[in-house]
Amino acid sequence: MGLAISLHCGIVCGKHNGDSQLLDAIKTGNLTAVSSILGSKQSINCSVNRGLLFRKSTPLHVAAFSGNVDVVNLLLQMGANSNARNSSGQTPLMLACKGGDPFCVQQLLQHNADALAFESTHGRTCLHIACRQGHYDCVVKILDAARNGPISASWGFTRFINVRDHNGAIPLHMAARAGHVEIVRLLLNHGALVSATTCSSTYGPGHGSTPLHFAARSGSLPCVEELLAWGADRAQKDIMGDTAYAVAAHRGYWACAAILNPSAAEPMVWPSPLKFMQELEPETRSTLQAALAQVNKARFNVPSQIISASPNKSMASLLLKKVFCAHFEKTSLYDDQSRDKTQEQPSMRLEDVGSGCFTCCICFENYHKMIEVDACGHQMCAACTMALCCLNKPNPSASPSTPSCPFCRQDIAHLRLAKAPCNKKVTPFPITPDGNSSQPADRRCKSLGRNISFSLKRRSSISFYL
Template sequence: MRSLSIVGNTFGCSASGERLVSAARDGDFQEAKALLEYNPRLAKYTTFGGGNSPLHHSAAQGHNEIVSLLIESGVDINLKNYRGQTALMQACQYGHWEVVLTLVLFKANIHKTDSLNGGTALHLAAINGHSCCIRILLADYIPSIPSFYKHVKKRSRIAQFVSESNDGTSLYEIINRPADGGVTALHMAALNGHFDSLCLLLDLGASMNEVTREDGSTIDLIGAGSTPLHYAAYGGNPHCCQILIARGASLTAENEKGWSPLEVARLWHREWLEGVLSAQRQHRITTLPSPYLSLPFMCVVKIARECGWTGGPVSNSTDPCAVCLENKCTVAASGCLHELCTRCALYLCSTSNTSSGPHAPPGSIPCPLCRHGIVSFKKLTTTKPLLQPPFKQRPSISCCSCSSMPGNNETPNAQETIPLSKRKSDSHSLRSQKFLPLKFESNLCTRGTDTISSIVRRSHLNGYSRTSFRWSNAQLKGGRSWFCSSDQSVETERGR
């Protein structure tokens, strides 16, 4: 009888867990809320077949309110699924910048790599050209100072730029971290022709001298020793080739097969790149800073973590935020001193891709009220830090002891990302703070939920035999290719 009781509890939890997974995937907030109020431990449920938790499903589908609800219930924000991907990786893969912002505010670990091909969330955002997600991922590493772009552009030794955080990781290391095969985020953006993401990565210090290696689980398209310009030549986008050349990429660099970027273009019938990749060019073109560079992001993220991302309802004695007309003003823009609520400031830093005036520092965000370039935000004197009471777990009704749902007393090990400027260590986890979920009206990331079916466009492969590519040993053993990962995950999510 006792064994039957345990089996019954297990089946009961499985049924409730599958209902929560279904609610997270379909965006049914009320159903998810009711299930978590019944049993908060369901937030840690993972599907038996795929290992995806409700957090992974809601992040992949862009249901930000459910993501906030699950985090409030105490789920491990850095939990990996069967492919070794975190919720942050999946949100970056599909371009759900609101979810990425919520996870970054709760200090999700951006350094995690997946189990198949060693890619990070930055790689997945670059593969599909989600520039908004790239800028949010790096918010803790780009200081809110007017001279940032000047220092990045003119430094002689990029690795020694003042961007090292307390965890020992620099902006240069994050931007140029290779996945299997040595491919960087810049390789990925160049290959797929994502011009905006390419410009942003270059402005943040991406190296054009990183070359691929013949290892890992990555399909060898062009040959080891290939630079981002080789990948741009294969991808066939002339704008990406031009910006790389303008920033100093070598036209004569050869990979291990002895191919230059021009020879790669010829081999893959990219005739329109002949003039662009010719070594006898007259002069370099002048490039402008990326409109996706966002300087005030670091300071407003710090304020949001300390004081919450809403100032609360407006009282009779205070003026509302001039943008949303709902929340109390909590921050003031540098220079013009126009006051906004933290939520609108976060939204502005996340979505703005309009350059400020010609005299504003590169990377400044235009004020929505006067168009003055904003470099940083300052906390108003009336903005108080959040009280941080101990996180109270809701009582669990279920007695299930199944291994897919660990106990509530387990503490997630979340690695924090620390900004350049020193700050006081948090005495409590952000999960102990009572935040309202970030709720935005529209998705302004231009790529939205569009995903590339493969990092190599299928039209490029139709004219070539399967033997034109060399595969690593890991691929021959049945491992999935890094270049096809974004497509397969979408099909898996939708097929369930």
């Protein structure tokens, strides 16, 4: 009996005086001290007890959470178990995601750390933890390893993206609840279910909630806008019968409530079911997403003095509803009230196109970036492309039909950024030898006036191409 106790004390580092020295060496990244202390121990996977976080943890847990990649490499080379569990069932990879160092995450994944391991407390994976903490680079490392590793072949990458914890929450719930819009966008780009619900077996707050409910609960306006743009249903209720609008209004987040109001205009939805939209290059995707965000921001442009917090919530709700309805009755789909009035001056003339600028043949405005249809080569601006491809109803039950090019009516199979144009002035009519346009001056002025008039009215006529 005494021999067993002595052996146990020899293995458990927390029982020795060198425990504090080991922890200090790991946190400070002192490789020599770590190697010296662990060399005298019987096991590299000995247990360390220090607070709730490091209860029954290994030195690799401490190094992973501290973000010392050199110590992590040393411990892995000495034979540390990359899938060891602490008292909460957490692996070193989970603590690395909690600490937020992407290089530690990468080293652990390269040494066969299991990204599908579930902790015992809440049943969350390392992806849940990284999304909740908002460590974007760690999420990228995990997704890359899952896509190119055995998880994708055996378990399925999309299934891994939508893995659930004990409460039925997927990583998208975690990111939306914490207000990390970049991670929300990243998960949606990789196939996260925008309207996934948590467990609804029992009553209580959060049951049957969607990521939109979670974003509304935290008052994260960017996450609410992103989820709506990807098709989140504002009318979906949780098990208590509350919509995301009711959740935001109850907590006093009036900016979110204004957008989530069912009487407000529907947002334009990112066309995620379309295959050619899923296969976009990163720069093309970011350009289109920026255009979509600008359009939706213009649609949900509510005066800030109405959105400000009010002690009388019922009165503020009525004011929001009144202003919201009046605002969208007077504002068209593409009417951006934040635009400077100088942009509407005759600087949109085709003759004024400078070097490296494009002119959209639909709205006749100049842009530095243009979207090109790969098959036919026709070009449109990002806003017109979004108007052509976006869905106007949330949560479509069936995949939408492939849109066609508005110029040649061929189905769009691939989109890309157009190459920069040559440094030449664009004129609608040929130039005569004397340097003047072949069109008479009076006709040219009338034609230019029609072009500008069409440009100013393009917002109401763009639906012609849908």
